[in-house]
Amino acid sequence: xxxxxxxxxxxxxxxxxxxxxxxxxxxxxxxxxxxxxxxxxxxxxxxxxxxxxxxxxxxxxxxxxxxxxxxxxxxxxxxxxxxxxxxxxxxxxxxxxxxxxxxxxxxxxxxxxxxxxxxxxxxxxxxxxxxxxxxxxxxxxxxxxxxxxxxxxxxxxxxxxxxxxxxxxxxxxxxxxxxxxxxxxxxxxxxxxxxxxxxxxxxxxxxxxxxxxxxxxxxxxxxxxxxxxxxxxxxxxxxxxxxxxxxx
Amino acid sequence: xxxxxxxxxxxxxxxxxxxxxxxxxxxxxxxxxxxxxxxxxxxxxxxxxxxxxxxxxxxxxxxxxxxxxxxxxxxxxxxxxxxxxxxxxxxxxxxxxxxxxxxxxxxxxxxxxxxxxxxxxxxxxxxxxxxxxxxxxxxxxxxxxxxxxxxxxxxxxxxxxxxxxxxxxxxxxxxxxxxxxxxxxxxxxxxxxxxxxxxxxxxxxxxxxxxxxxxxxxxxxxxxxxxxxxxxxxxxxxxxxxxxxxxx
DNA sequence: GAAACGATTTGATCCAAATCATAATCCGTG
DNA sequence: CACGGATTATGATTTGGATCAAATCGTTTC
Numbered sequence: 138x139x140x141x142x143x144x145x146x147x148x149x150x151x152x153x154x155x156x157x158x159x160x161x162x163x164x165x166x167x168x169x170x171x172x173x174x175x176x177x178x179x180x181x182x183x184x185x186x187x188x189x190x191x192x193x194x195x196x197x198x199x200x201x202x203x204x205x206x207x208x209x210x211x212x213x214x215x216x217x218x219x220x221x222x223x224x225x226x227x228x229x230x231x232x233x234x235x236x237x238x239x240x241x242x243x244x245x246x247x248x249x250x251x252x253x254x255x256x257x258x259x260x261x262x263x264x265x266x267x268x269x270x271x272x273x274x275x276x277x278x279x280x281x282x283x284x285x286x287x288x289x290x291x292x293x294x295x296x297x298x299x300x301x302x303x304x305x306x307x308x309x310x311x312x313x314x315x316x317x318x319x320x321x322x323x324x325x326x327x328x329x330x331x332x333x334x335x336x337x338x339x340x341x342x343x344x345x346x347x348x349x350x351x352x353x354x355x356x357x358x359x360x361x362x363x364x365x366x367x368x369x370x371x372x373x374x375x376x377x378x379x380x381x382x383x384x385x
Numbered sequence: 386x387x388x389x390x391x392x393x394x395x396x397x398x399x400x401x402x403x404x405x406x407x408x409x410x411x412x413x414x415x416x417x418x419x420x421x422x423x424x425x426x427x428x429x430x431x432x433x434x435x436x437x438x439x440x441x442x443x444x445x446x447x448x449x450x451x452x453x454x455x456x457x458x459x460x461x462x463x464x465x466x467x468x469x470x471x472x473x474x475x476x477x478x479x480x481x482x483x484x485x486x487x488x489x490x491x492x493x494x495x496x497x498x499x500x501x502x503x504x505x506x507x508x509x510x511x512x513x514x515x516x517x518x519x520x521x522x523x524x525x526x527x528x529x530x531x532x533x534x535x536x537x538x539x540x541x542x543x544x545x546x547x548x549x550x551x552x553x554x555x556x557x558x559x560x561x562x563x564x565x566x567x568x569x570x571x572x573x574x575x576x577x578x579x580x581x582x583x584x585x586x587x588x589x590x591x592x593x594x595x596x597x598x599x600x601x602x603x604x605x606x607x608x609x610x611x612x613x614x615x616x617x618x619x620x621x622x623x624x625x626x627x628x629x630x631x632x633x
Numbered sequence: 634g635a636a637a638c639g640a641t642t643t644g645a646t647c648c649a650a651a652t653c654a655t656a657a658t659c660c661g662t663g
Numbered sequence: 664c665a666c667g668g669a670t671t672a673t674g675a676t677t678t679g680g681a682t683c684a685a686a687t688c689g690t691t692t693c
Contacts, residue, residue, distance in 0.1 A: 218545065222630065226549050228541050240541060242534030248541070268527065272520060279516065285533040286490030292540035293476050293488060293496070297466065299547035300591035301474050304680065334640065343548035345681060350642055366641080366689085382470065552650065583671065593651060598672055614659075614671080634693105641688070652677070659670070 187260050190214075196237070196251040196259060203241035205261045209233050212257020213332040216249045217340070227341040230254075230315075230333060233322055239285055254332040299343045302381075307342045308352045309380040312362065316371055327374075331367040435508050438462075444485070444499040444507060451489035453509045457481050460505020461580040464497045465588070475589040478502075478563075478581060481570055487533055502580040547591045550629075555590045556600045557628040560610065564619055575622075579615040 187210060190196050196207060199218065214231040228249055231237050241247045242264070271278040298307055320326035331338070335346040335353075342349070356362045361377055363370035371377065435458065438444050444455060447466065462479040476497055479485050489495045490512065519526040546555055568574035579586070583601075584594040604610045609625055611618035619625065 218541075224549070226545050228544060240534055240537040243531040243538060244534075248538055268530070272523065272526065275520065278520065278526075282516070282529075282533070283491040285530070285537065286488055286492075289488040289533065289536050289540065290491060290496055292537065292544065293466075296476060296540065296543055296547060297474050299544060300588070301472075335642095336640080340548070346641080347643085347682085348680060350640095351680095354642070582669090594671080595652085595673085596650060598670095599650095602672070636691105636693085638691080639689085641686105643684100643686085645682100645684080647680105647682070649679100649681090650677105651679090652675100654675080655673090657670100657672075659668105661666105661668090663664105663666085 187258055189256060189258055190253040191256045192253055194253050196253065197247045198250050199247055201247050203238065203245045203247055203264065205263045206236055206238040206267070207251070208260040208262060209235050209237065210258040210260055212259075213254045214251055214257060215254055215333060215337060215341075216251050217337075218249050225340060227333075227337050230341065232318060236284055236288075239288055254337075304342075304344050304348050305352055305355075306381055307344065308349065308356070309361075309377040311338070311342060312369065312371060313374065313377055313381075316374070326371070328368070328370045331369055435506055437504065437506055438501040439504045440501055442501050444501065445495045446498050447495055449495050451486065451493045451495055451512065453511045454484055454486040454515070455499075456508040456510060457483050457485065458506040458508055460507075461502045462499050462505060463502055463581060463585060463589075464499050465585075466497050473588060475581075475585050478589065480566060484532055484536075487536055502585075552590075552592050552596050553600055553603075554629055555592065556597065556604070557609075557625040559586070559590060560617065560619065561622065561625055561629075564622070574619070576616070576618045579617055 190212070196214065209231055211233050214235075214237065215227050216229045216231065216237065217225050217227045219225055231251075237251055238247065240249070267277075267281070271281055298310055302310065315329065316326045319329050333341075335349045338344075339346045339349045353362070353364045356377075357364050359376070361371075361373045361380075363372055438460070444462065457479055459481050462483075462485065463475050464477045464479065464485065465473050465475045467473055479499075485499055485507075486495065488497070515525075515529070519529055546558055550558065563577065564574045567577050581589075582594070583597045586592075587594045587597045590597070601610070601612045604625075605612050607624070609619075609621045609628075611620055
């Protein structure tokens with residue numbers, strides 16, 4: 138073996154990385170562990186096919202062909218399914234650092250709508266390219282599995298919430314989770330802006346919008362949170378946690 | 386390049402396949418698409434580390450180290466999480482052909498208990514070996530993604546059920562899903578034995594056991610199903626589907 | 634800047650499922 | 664096979680959240 142082969146291989150990887158829209162977004166997001174410093178620098182240096190999705194626009198729709206997964210660089214999305222009778226069910230809220238579209242791999246068609254709740258920047262990652270690439274980059278391969286596994290585990294938490302918690306507990310759990318996610322991304326854990334309506338939040342939590350509104354008011358009376366329209370301030374995190382009691 | 390290298394590689398794969406407990410179980414189950422006839426025959430010929438789990442025994446427990454995923458060759462499992470206050474929440478029912486343990490990849494520790502509801506035969510698949518192997522077998526790699534993706538999509542359906550459906554709709558949806566799963570495995574779609582108690586079923590569906598019992602009785606009065614203890618007979622599948630209305 | 638529409642809050646009433654209670658039945662085990 | 668605990672069925676009552684209703688507040692839009 139001579140030295141040219143590894144170099145060629147290296148170059149090939151770099152080319153593919155470009156195609157793969159740059160993993161700079163992935164670096165910031167969910168795939169950071171395990172790359173060496175050099176690899177990280179290379180990933181960072183690459184610029185990829187980013188795209189703006191304006192508030193209210195669809196990133197993808199139910200039934201459209203699955204070709205890519207999407208890393209959110211900034212902004213806020215909801216995913217939802219629409220029923221025959223016109224009712225909407227919100228299946229998730231997604232922010233900077235989250236990956237969307239993983240549930241479509243098995244059917245090769247998207248199974249929900251993804252809509253931007255504010256103007257957002259996303260990074261499109263062609264899945265076949267990512268898949269090929271992960272065959273030669275073990276770390277990427279592992280991280281891909283971890284991301285999917287994390288989504289499964291997170292969904293199980295949601296199922297617990299929907300199946301076992303009362304309305305107050307659901308709201309408390311939601312606020313604490315959102316706070317924690319903002320905090321993990323460098324934003325304030327105590328104060329944040331909701332991007333969704335009461336109706337969308339209710340749909341996600343299995344509640345009616347009136348119930349969401351009432352419980353926000355009640356939490357405010359009890360000094361647990363401050364509410365000004367969409368601006369939420371967590372005033373007594375321990376109190377909220379106490380509400381959850383024995384549940385997770 | 387000479388001819389020895391591919392042959393060595395091939396042998397290496399076969400050795401690893403043995404370690405990987407044999408993919409014969411996987412063949413029957415969730416990874417069947419994409420292997421050539423020769424590969425399939427080889428997979429079938431291999432016998433792997435199967436294990437019996439008796440009724441009531443744990444396959445794994447919350448917090449135990451994640452080392453393997455499990456393919457069910459026969460039998461029936463529930464997965465559940467236990468809360469501080471002693472309450473149990475059932476997160477899933479699993480039968481022949483299902484893969485369990487995927488939600489533990491990200492944390493490297495199991496996040497739920499898996500208990501056999503009847504004496505069952507499982508195949509343990511060491512995950513690091515499977516992961517290595519999938520690096521050199523693209524089809525295995527793809528199928529692994531598909532399985533995980535399918536689990537995510539299925540969980541979204543459960544979330545819909547828990548968030549939007551009334552008790553009757555949940556039971557109807559559950560019975561139809563179970564029937565369809567039995568049917569896909571070659572068993573009768575119209576008549577089957579429930580392996581779980583009313584309480585476990587209620588826990589899974591977000592209902593109390595009394596509600597489950599009452600609705601089974603009501604369905605029977607209406608001629609939708611026949612119930613004799615745990616033996617369920619679907620008498621009017623269309624009627625059950627009609628109950629679901631616009632949902633799913 | 635007024636009009637129009639959407640989002641939120643709050644009140645009154647209703648209902649599905651939980652809870653409480655009691656049998657009846659099943660099934661594992663000594 | 665008879666005992667005892669677990670499971671199921673069913674009735675009576677309670678209640679949390681849905682539904683119906685109306686007023687207020689915001690924010691597009693023309």
